[in-house]
Amino acid sequence: MSQRATSPETAGRVLVTGGTGFIGRHVLVPLLDAGYEVHLITRNEPVVPAEVTVHRADLLVPGAGERVVESVRPSHLLHMAWFVAPGQVWNSFENLRWVEASLELLRGFARVDGRRVVLAGTCSEYDPRDEPCRERGTPTEPDTVYGASKDALRRMAELVAREAGFSLAWARIFLAFGPHEHPARLVAFVTRNLLLGQPAPCSHGRQVRDFLHTPEIAGALVTLLGSGVTGVVNVASGRTVTIGHIVRHIGNRLERSELIRFGEVIPPAHEPPVLTADVERLRGEVGWRPSRTLEEGLDATIAWWKAQLTVRSPG
Amino acid sequence: MSQRATSPETAGRVLVTGGTGFIGRHVLVPLLDAGYEVHLITRNEPVVPAEVTVHRADLLVPGAGERVVESVRPSHLLHMAWFVAPGQVWNSFENLRWVEASLELLRGFARVDGRRVVLAGTCSEYDPRDEPCRERGTPTEPDTVYGASKDALRRMAELVAREAGFSLAWARIFLAFGPHEHPARLVAFVTRNLLLGQPAPCSHGRQVRDFLHTPEIAGALVTLLGSGVTGVVNVASGRTVTIGHIVRHIGNRLERSELIRFGEVIPPAHEPPVLTADVERLRGEVGWRPSRTLEEGLDATIAWWKAQLTVRSPG
Numbered sequence: 253m254s255q256r257a258t259s260p261e262t263a264g265r266v267l268v269t270g271g272t273g274f275i276g277r278h279v280l281v282p283l284l285d286a287g288y289e290v291h292l293i294t295r296n297e298p299v300v301p302a303e304v305t306v307h308r309a310d311l312l313v314p315g316a317g318e319r320v321v322e323s324v325r326p327s328h329l330l331h332m333a334w335f336v337a338p339g340q341v342w343n344s345f346e347n348l349r350w351v352e353a354s355l356e357l358l359r360g361f362a363r364v365d366g367r368r369v370v371l372a373g374t375c376s377e378y379d380p381r382d383e384p385c386r387e388r389g390t391p392t393e394p395d396t397v398y399g400a401s402k403d404a405l406r407r408m409a410e411l412v413a414r415e416a417g418f419s420l421a422w423a424r425i426f427l428a429f430g431p432h433e434h435p436a437r438l439v440a441f442v443t444r445n446l447l448l449g450q451p452a453p454c455s456h457g458r459q460v461r462d463f464l465h466t467p468e469i470a471g472a473l474v475t476l477l478g479s480g481v482t483g484v485v486n487v488a489s490g491r492t493v494t495i496g497h498i499v500r501h502i503g504n505r506l507e508r509s510e511l512i513r514f515g516e517v518i519p520p521a522h523e524p525p526v527l528t529a530d531v532e533r534l535r536g537e538v539g540w541r542p543s544r545t546l547e548e549g550l551d552a553t554i555a556w557w558k559a560q561l562t563v564r565s566p567g
Numbered sequence: 568m569s570q571r572a573t574s575p576e577t578a579g580r581v582l583v584t585g586g587t588g589f590i591g592r593h594v595l596v597p598l599l600d601a602g603y604e605v606h607l608i609t610r611n612e613p614v615v616p617a618e619v620t621v622h623r624a625d626l627l628v629p630g631a632g633e634r635v636v637e638s639v640r641p642s643h644l645l646h647m648a649w650f651v652a653p654g655q656v657w658n659s660f661e662n663l664r665w666v667e668a669s670l671e672l673l674r675g676f677a678r679v680d681g682r683r684v685v686l687a688g689t690c691s692e693y694d695p696r697d698e699p700c701r702e703r704g705t706p707t708e709p710d711t712v713y714g715a716s717k718d719a720l721r722r723m724a725e726l727v728a729r730e731a732g733f734s735l736a737w738a739r740i741f742l743a744f745g746p747h748e749h750p751a752r753l754v755a756f757v758t759r760n761l762l763l764g765q766p767a768p769c770s771h772g773r774q775v776r777d778f779l780h781t782p783e784i785a786g787a788l789v790t791l792l793g794s795g796v797t798g799v800v801n802v803a804s805g806r807t808v809t810i811g812h813i814v815r816h817i818g819n820r821l822e823r824s825e826l827i828r829f830g831e832v833i834p835p836a837h838e839p840p841v842l843t844a845d846v847e848r849l850r851g852e853v854g855w856r857p858s859r860t861l862e863e864g865l866d867a868t869i870a871w872w873k874a875q876l877t878v879r880s881p882g
Contacts, residue, residue, distance in 0.1 A: 314629035343730045345674050348723060352667040359660050400726040404719035408663060411715040415658045 263287035263478065267324050269311060269357070270332030270372065272298045274432055275425070278470030279330065280304055286474055291324045293317065293333075311353040321360035329361050330477055332372040338436040342522060347401035354405050362416035369413065370477045373424040373484070375462075377403040380524035384492075387424070387484040387533055395522050406484070413482075421476050426488035426529050429498075429549070430466030431556040439463075439550065442499050443557045446508040453516035457496030460526040462488040465549030468542045475540040481533070488529035489542050501550055578602035578793065582639050584626060584672070585647030585687065587613045589747055590740070593785030594645065595619055601789055606639045608632065608648075626668040636675035644676050645792055647687040649717075653751040657837060662716035669720050677731035684728065685792045688739040688799070690777075692718040695839035699807075702739070702799040702848055710837050721799070728797075736791050741803035741844050744813075744864070745781030746871040754778075754865065757814050758872045761823040768831035772811030775841040777803040780864030783857045790855040796848070803844035804857050816865055 266288040270276035283290045284303055292300060295310040307324065309316040311333055321329075331354060335346035354371070361369065378385040379393035394400045406422045413420035433440035445452040464472075464487070472487045496514065503509035535541050544552075581603040585591035598605045599618055607615060610625040622639065624631040626648055636644075646669060650661035669686070676684065693700040694708035709715045721737045728735035748755035760767040779787075779802070787802045811829065818824030850856050859867075 343726070345677065345727065345730075348670040348674055348727070351723065352670055355663040355667055359663055362660060394722075394726075397723070397726045397730055400722050404722045407709075407715050407719045407722075408666065408712070411658070411709075411712045412660065412663070415660075415712055 262289045264327040264368070265289040265291065265324065266328035266330055266477070267291045267293065267321065267326035268330045268332070269293050270334065271300070272296050273332060274336070274430070274434070275372070275428055275466050275469050275473075276332040277432065278430075278467040279332075279474055282471055282474040283330075286478055288328065291326060293320050311357070312349050314356070317353055317357045318360040321357060321364060325364045326361070327367045328477060329357065329366055329369045330473065331357055331369070332473075334372065338434045342396040342398050342520075344397065347397050351401045351405050355408065358409055358412050362412060362418065366418050368477065369409070369418055369420045370473060371406070371409060371420070371422050372473070373406055373422045374399065374402050375424055375426045375486075375488075375527055375529065377406070377424060378527075380527045383526045384528040384530045385486065386530040387486055410483070419480065419482055421479075421481055422484045423473055423476055423487045424484055425469060426462045426464060426486065426527070428466050428469055429463055430553055433553075438495065439498065439502070439553060440557070442502050442512070443506070443554055444561070446502060446506045446511050447557055447561050449508070449511070451511050451513050452499070453513040454499055455495070455515070455517045455519040457494060457499055457514050458525070459495045459519065459523065460492050460528060461495060462490070462492050462527070462529045463498060463546060464489045464542065465544065465546075465552070468544065468549065471543070472534065472538070472540045476538050479538045481537045485533045485538060486529040486531055487534060488531055489546065490529065490531035490535065491546060492528045493546065498546075498550065501547060502554060505551060505554055577604045579642040579683070580604040580606065580639065581643035581645055581792070582606045582608065582636065582641035583645045583647070584608050585649065586615070587611050588647060589651070589745070589749075590687070590743055590781050590784050590788075591647040592747065593745075593782040594647075594789055597786055597789040598645075601793055603643065606641060608635050626672070627664050629667075629671070632668055632672045633675040636672060636679060640679045641676070642682045643792060644672065644681055644684045645788065646672060646684070647788075649687065653749045657711040657713050657835075659712065662712045666716045666720050670723065673724055673727050677727060677733065681733050683792065684724070684733055684735045685788055686721070686724060686735070686737050687788070688721055688737045689714065689717050690739055690741045690801075690803075690842055690844065692721070692739060693842075695842045698841050699843040699845045700801065701845040702801055725798070734795065734797055736794075736796055737799045738788055738791055738802045739799055740784060741777045741779060741801065741842070743781050743784055744778055745868055748868075753810065754813065754817070754868060755872070757817050757827070758821070758869055759876070761817060761821045761826050762872055762876050764823070764826070766826050766828050767814070768828045769814055770810070770830070770832045770834040772809060772814055772829050773840070774810045774834065774838065775807050775843060776810060777805070777807050777842070777844045778813060778861060779804045779857065780859060780861075780867070783859065783864065786858070787849065787853070787855045791853050794853045796852045800848045800853060801844040801846055802849060803846055804861065805844065805846035805850065806861060807843045808861065813861075813865065816862060817869060820866060820869055
């Protein structure tokens with residue numbers, strides 16, 4: 253029997269949503285390591301550590317999330333599930349259904365006297381004209397249904413937490429890359445195309461961003477959950493780079509820079525030229541900082557894609 | 568057969584929610600008079616004009632609102648239904664269920680290619696430290712679950728309207744009084760108590776407010792629906808009075824001022840000293856202003872309570 257799970261003195265009983273997703277798949281082991289009894293809601297057939305209790309449910313079915321909350325009676329909730337189809341995510345009305353599902357979870361959590369919640373927000377909530385984006389100061393003026401839905405959920409969740417008497421942190425997650433990324437997204441797109449010997453058309457590449465490797469984001473979320481820090485917390489590396497820097501790093505590592513085609517893609521209108529994070533709360537109050545550099549994360553991701561494409565190639 | 572309903576050239580087919588409520592009960596006749604084909608969603612057994620088509624449904628049952636929208640296929644939506652139990656309204660999680668129900672209605676309305684929406688908001692969305700509250704300028708910083716829920720819904724609804732291509736106005740309704748008011752609310756409480764010969768304990772009465780008679784509010788909403796005006800519109804009289812002025816007017820009319828007990832009630836912490844409206848948009852862009860003075864509205868309300876209490880008294 254594992255040493256880490258079923259001790260009576262656990263860190264708490266955490267209910268996780270989105271725990272099979274792009275970011276969330278990396279939280280389960282750190283949560284077990286931190287001493288939580290881990291419960292996962294998912295509509296998938298997940299491959300997860302044996303210590304994780306899986307609850308099969310579709311959060312978009314009204315009442316489903318509430319029923320799991322009532323049966324698990326978690327002390328902690330880490331809610332990351334959302335609609336994330338690349339391209340469609342920005343203005344799909346599926347975002348509204350996730351607001352509805354999230355409100356149901358929060359109402360249920362209040363009813364079972366839960367203590368601590370971390371919810372996944374997004375840098376798309378910010379008005380990025382302010383730079384770097386600060387939790388206390390930068391206005392939220394989202395220009396997409398996605399950003400507005402997350403921002404609206406946060407506004408309601410903070411009042412619900414106050415009234416129900418639980419502690420709530422809202423993780424405003426900046427840009428992510430890592431294994432299992434959708435091939436339409438930047439790092440996955442460039443890495444795959446170059447590995448396959450295909451051209452990689454890109455935008456001009458001068459957009460300034462803060463990128464973080466998904467296992468790092470997961471670590472930050474678990475640290476945040478265990479902290480007493482409340483309110484909005486930017487989850488980002490604190491280092492800003494251009495998209496061009498990332499693309500060129502991949503090109504150099506794969507020695508296929510000649511396949512990169514800067515300037516062939518027009519960036520979507522809603523993409524700001526600069527979107528960066530003030531990380532003083534994450535570093536100072538939560539006490540978290542990345543354990544790897546951006547380039548180490550990119551190299552690990554490139555290695556993952558190499559393994560994927562090698563296994564799948566006919567040779 | 569009535570002349571006003573079934574002409575092929577109607578102003579549109581309007582779906583009304585909350586049309587049996589404190590404000591909403593006054594919209595049905597003006598909508599018919601304005602030439603709309605009127606459909607009402609309600610969970611009650613309403614007494615309504617014969618030309619109104621009633622759809623019995625509970626909007627809090629997931630899918631119920633969507634089904635009515637799909638069967639009616641309205642061109643216009645006037646959504647006023649909400650949880651309004653006095654006292655409880657401020658921080659009840661029922662507010663979240665109404666956000667969920669409202670999002671479902673909006674998604675359905677987008678799917679049937681609706682053209683025009685008016686939603687009922689509230690002055691409680693504003694940060695009342697700014698005064699008078701202006702639609703473009705005063706920040707929304709609600710301090711209650713009620714205010715946060717309405718504010719959050721508005722933020723999402725505006726993006727949904729943009730993406731779905733319908734026209735949307737958000738009516739930020741200030742203080743209301745009129746017939747059928749809950750006896751725990753100010754005008755009803757003072758009027759009833761004085762008519763019954765009972766003392767009326769009040770707060771200090773120095774709060775500054777903008778009160779409007781419910782039939783006037785309904786008229787403003789119908790005018791707004793027929794206008795092309797989009798975004799937030801304050802719905803208020805534009806005249807500010809103290810709560811003491813209103814209470815003293817009732818006392819004078821009923822010649823029972825001696826029953827009024829100012830200073831015996833401590834106002835709730837979330838009540839601002841001043842909460843008033845800039846009504847330039849309502850007057851200048853929508854072209855609406857009240858047809859009666861505050862005192863005329865109060866007198867009509869007093870007369871309504873007199874009739875109620877006379878009919879019900881054993882003598």
